[in-house]
Amino acid sequence: MVDERSGIEIVVVESAGFCFGVKRAIDIAFDLARKDRRGIYTFGPIIHNPQVIEKLRDKGVFSTEDVYQDDAKVMIIRTHGIPLDLMEKASKMGYEIVDATCPFVKKAQHYAKLLSEEGYQVIILGDRDHPEVKGLVSYAGGDVLVIGDKEILPELKHRVGIVVQTTQPVENLKRLMGKVMEQSKEMKVYNTICNSTAQRLAETAQIAGRVGVMVVVGGRNSANTTQLANLCSSVPVRTYHIETAAELKLEWFKDCRKVGITAGASTPDWIINDVREMIKDIGGRQG
Ligand code: SF4
The missing domain is CATH 3.40.50.11270 (Rossmann fold)
Incomplete structure (x- = not known):
């Protein structure tokens, strides 16, 4: 409206x-x-x-x-x-x-441990510097590899088990599975991607395709917020990643009458509301 x-x-x-x-x-x-x-x-x-x-x-x-x-x-x-x-x-x-x-992260930890106990070489698909992945590694025992998206795989064993950082896009998992199958004889996959991330990404992509500017709100240290910003930029649509309404700039909305707002899983409602109100103010000032 x-x-x-x-x-x-x-x-x-x-x-x-x-x-x-x-x-x-x-x-x-x-x-x-x-x-x-x-x-x-x-x-x-x-x-x-x-x-x-x-x-x-x-x-x-x-x-x-x-x-x-x-x-x-x-x-x-x-x-x-x-x-x-x-x-x-x-x-x-x-x-x-x-x-x-989060119970979904706990589930991923459980599967990492299970795969290790069943004798699989465990691959964790995700960002090795992310705290969730560091935790998963510890559950996967000694025979574990962390693979980021588009990374080249080292030589793998015959039995490989995969667990996924909860915020990864499903496309990354599909790509990894294809590459693992080129090398291994047996692959067991636990798709531990959280639905809420996939849903937010899909809804964001849909809205980004029909607005002039996308504002992505959330911590710069939040992986899923950065992922949303990257997704919007790739649509492509003019995208700005901010943490609070104070960062909004008048010139971003010049000649733009339709703005989309999305936010990462760690962004509270009060910050999203502040951003919405500030954009209204900015629009009003443009006349
Ligand atoms: S995105 Fe939220 S619900 Fe999903 S795994 Fe992470 S913390 Fe849990």
């Missing part, structure tokens, strides 16, 4: 913003903070969104990368999970562990 004040039509992707796993983790963290408990930590940023992390800090929930936290009473495990050895160390620390690992 065209906004009367600005004359701009703003279309927000329906699935933009918090996914199930992130909402669950954030609710856990804010619930604990409401109980006025001191010494609440999250292992690593609970989600990849600096503004939410700051809000949690204001409520007394701090992020740490160190399981040895002397004053910790509660340690919340982030949505992406943590490596097995760190979990074991944390469990000996005497504080309460509240596991906010």
